[in-house]
Amino acid sequence: MDYDTKGKVLKKATEWGELFFYRKSDALYQLTxxxxxxxxxxxxxxxxxxxxxxxxxxxxxxxxxxxxxxTSSEMEIKLINTARGSLQELRADYNDYLKxxxxxxxxxxxxxxxxxxEFCRSHNDYSAYAPFIAKMNDEVMANTAITLCHQIDKMMxxxxxxxxxRFVEEGGIKERMYAARTGYRKAQDAYMRSLEAENxxxxxxxxxxxxxxxxxxxxxxxxxxx
Numbered sequence: 001m002d003y004d005t006k007g008k009v010l011k012k013a014t015e016w017g018e019l020f021f022y023r024k025s026d027a028l029y030q031l032t033x034x035x036x037x038x039x040x041x042x043x044x045x046x047x048x049x050x051x052x053x054x055x056x057x058x059x060x061x062x063x064x065x066x067x068x069x070x071t072s073s074e075m076e077i078k079l080i081n082t083a084r085g086s087l088q089e090l091r092a093d094y095n096d097y098l099k100x101x102x103x104x105x106x107x108x109x110x111x112x113x114x115x116x117x118e119f120c121r122s123h124n125d126y127s128a129y130a131p132f133i134a135k136m137n138d139e140v141m142a143n144t145a146i147t148l149c150h151q152i153d154k155m156m157x158x159x160x161x162x163x164x165x166r167f168v169e170e171g172g173i174k175e176r177m178y179a180a181r182t183g184y185r186k187a188q189d190a191y192m193r194s195l196e197a198e199n200x201x202x203x204x205x206x207x208x209x210x211x212x213x214x215x216x217x218x219x220x221x222x223x224x225x226x
Contacts (some may be wrong), residue, residue: 015066016062016063016066019062019066019123019159020155020210021062021151021152021155021156021159022059022062022063022066023124023125023150024120024148024151024155025055025059025062025083025087025148026059026125026126026138026150026171027123027124027125027126027128027144028055028058028059028090028147028148028152029052029055029056029058029059029085029135030126030130030150031129031141031144031145031148032051032052032055032090032145033052033055034133034141035051035141035142035145036048036051036052038095038138038141039138039141047093047097048124050089050093051090051094052084052092054086054087054089054090054093055086055087055090057082057083057086058083058084058086058087058090058152059083060083060090061079061082061083061086062080062083062156062192064079064093065077065078065079065080065083073163073166073167074167075201076163077160077163077164077167080156080159080163081160083156084153084156084157087149087152087153088149088153090145090149091146091149091150094142094145094146094149095139095146097142098139098143099144099148101138103138103139103142104139104143105143105146112143113143113147116143116144116147117147117151120144120147120148120151121151122188129144180221
């Protein structure tokens with residue numbers, strides 16, 4: 001049976017490793033681990049666990065959301081939003097650190113922030129940041145992390161808008177299953193109609209051949225009559 005099978009139930013999985021905001025979130029996680037190791041007490045301070053867990057939650061929920069997106073657009077949207085929430089908490093922790101240590105949160109008109117934004121915008125992977133980490137003090141590292149948080153959040157918001165638009169256009173898995181079943185039934189019905197039409201055509205040809213044979217027999221008998 002040759003019928004159209006374009007109706008898909010499972011969506012193509014997003015290659016999360018290729019998402020710029022995932023790669024930035026991985027860089028942010030590694031930067032956060034190093035920041036906590038260098039500038040926060042290793043024992044007796046819950047902030048360390050909170051910051052590292054928030055950074056890890058940000059990148060891991062992007063991975064899980066992308067994987068779950070094959071079957072559930074709703075779950076993908078939910079997990080990407082969870083990632084946003086985790087990184088917003090992390091950003092707040094960095095802001096609190098700067099305030100409590102009387103360090104500067106770089107303002108928008110600060111030339112250092114403008115250069116930092118440009119660098120973060122054009123570099124996604126931790127390998128681009130690693131050579132500078134040892135030279136950064138806590139103020140620079142915290143402002144770098146805050147900048148990454150802002151840029152990742154902006155990119156995730158744009159991604160969520162695309163997901164929501166696709167969900168409205170394509171629906172969830174129930175809608176895709178219904179569309180796939182409907183498309184399959186329509187294809188089968190069309191195939192059966194084509195078979196019926198072919199059967200009717202063959203019957204007509206068969207009747208025509210029988211009539212021609214009978215006519216030929218009569219001519220042959222007539223030729224043999226003395």
